[in-house]
Amino acid sequence: MNQKRRKMAVSGMHCPSCEIVVSRELSKIQSVVLHKVSHRDGFIDLTCSEPDLPKIHDVIRKSGYSVGSEPNPVHRKNSMNDFIQIILLLIIILSFGRIVMSFGILGFFPDMGETVGPFSALLLGLAASVSTCLALLGGVVISFGTAFGNMRSHLLFHLGRFGAFFVFGGVLGVIGSLFGFMNNVNFILTIFVSIVMLYMGLHILGIVPSITKFGFHLPKSLSRKFHSAGTPLLIGLLTFFLPCGFTQSAQLAAMVSGGFIGGALIMGAFALGTFPVLLGIGLGSTYTKGLKSGLGGKFIGILIVIFAIYSFNNVLKIEGVSLIPSFGESVPQVEISENGYQEVHMTVDYGFEPDEFTIKKDVPVKWIINGENISGCVSSIIVPDLDLSFKLKEGEQIIEFTPTEAGNIYFSCSMGMVSGSFNVIE
Known part of the structure; x- marks a missing residue:
């Protein structure tokens, strides 16, 4: 059979875990020699014969990706329609927020008193599960699913993950509270959290490339071997220490939350946010792959950008600078009491x-x-x-x-x- 080396465009790959999926499935075709899979440049490099092509295309499609006519890099530029959707969603979100604030509805949601609270941490977790966090956890979850392959093991994995995030998040809150009056430290941490959140939000909106472009992801060799590291519960616990930008921003937010409960709620909510997508991937589901590029992904991205700007603005206000104009009414002067105060x-x-x-x-x-x-x-x-x-x-x-x-x-x-x-x- 005449073998020929080919470079084939594949769209839909967005992280190293996608490369693992494609490599593993193509390696099952004995006559195919795989040289390289690149999620960044959107192609696979392999040697195969002409009769192998239908099998290869079928394997790629069943894995949740598609074969294209030209490479489709992971950072796809937004179309005019994408920008129109982003602008319309931004107008809707800001208008709705203005209405909510005018009626004082936010007073019934105490956690929103802190910008990086459980609600925004939940959104951050959901966003993380369809972007850079997936680059770290995707390979682990896929390998884990292959090794154990039952619902009980998956639930134990997520139980260990949630427990670790809740407890260690609380510990970070306590550590942060010990430095509660080191103002410069808190300001720097808050600014860093804001910048990371802003970048993540812009990435979800397709405006900036994935942080994996700069090399922040779990090595694929470790992802492949991770299923032998221990029980599902232990694997879930250890994911707290994976160096993901989303996770680290949540950890910093937990550190400046002021105490055990605040830190635990932030990290626990973050872990819950990642649960649906990671569970779906672990069980072999592919319905989550389109979330990031759809309206839901844009909605989450815009919210995270708003949270980041609001958080950054509050830090600047302490220095007498504000990025957001005040629309409040004039403040009356305080009267002087009889005792001169x-x-x-x-x-x-x-x-x-x-x-x-x-x-x-x-x-x-x-x-x-x-x-x-x-x-x-x-x-x-x-x-x-x-x-x-x-x-x-x-x-x-x-x-x-x-x-x-x-x-x-x-x-x-x-x-x-x-x-x-x-x-x-x-």
Whole structure:
């Protein structure tokens, strides 16, 4: 039989785990010699005969990919239709968010008081499961599925994964709380989390390439051998330590969450977000492959970009800069009491209410804080301009200071997610 070396375009591959799938299935055809599979450049390099081509095409299609006329790189440029969809979704999401905020509905969802809370961590996990996180876990899950191949083993794997993420997330929260007043550390971590989230969101939208392009993925040799590393429960536990950009951003968010519960909820929610897609892949399902490029993927990508910008903006506000304009009403000036103090009353209820005050220069201020629901990020307050940092407590506490310069004095929770300001006038 006349053998010929061919380079064949394959579309749909987006990570090293896809290369493992294609390589494994093509190796079952005895007369085919496989030289290279590249998800980045969208092709396979092999030697085969003409009669082998229908078998090869069939194997590729059954694996969830398609054969094209030319290489289809992993980073496909968006079409005009894609950009129109992104813009329309952005308008819808922002409009809906504006309506929700105007009715005060967010007050019923306390976890949203922290930008990187369980809800956004859940979305981040879902996004991770169809992008770079899959590059790390995909090969492990596929090899694991081949080795064990039953629902019980898959459930044990995810139980170990969720348990590890919940417990170790809590530990990260405790570690982070020990550095709660190291403001520069918190600001740097928050900025880093925001940048990573922004990149991931833009990648999901098809605007920037996958982080795997820069080499951040589990070696395929390790992915192939991982099924012999131990029980399903242990394998799931060890996935906490895989170096995935999505996972690391969630881990950083857990570290600055303020305590065990906050960190545990963030990492637990992240693990739950990855569960549906990873389980589907493990059971041999291919219905999830199109999620990233569809409207659902764009929706998730836009939300993550919004969370990232909002988080980054809150850090900048502490330094007197804001990327997002304020549309609030003018803030009335605080009146001076009979004892000569300007009394400022603020309630902490998963946030600061109110969060803006107008005070006079050179007049002592009594900042009366009523702590109702203090947890996670809002368990402490920092005021960089006054060199103040203090823990919040349930009930009333009073902070005194005297503003000596006109301008804005910004304050926030320890990680900059919830903030407010004093407008000092002459």
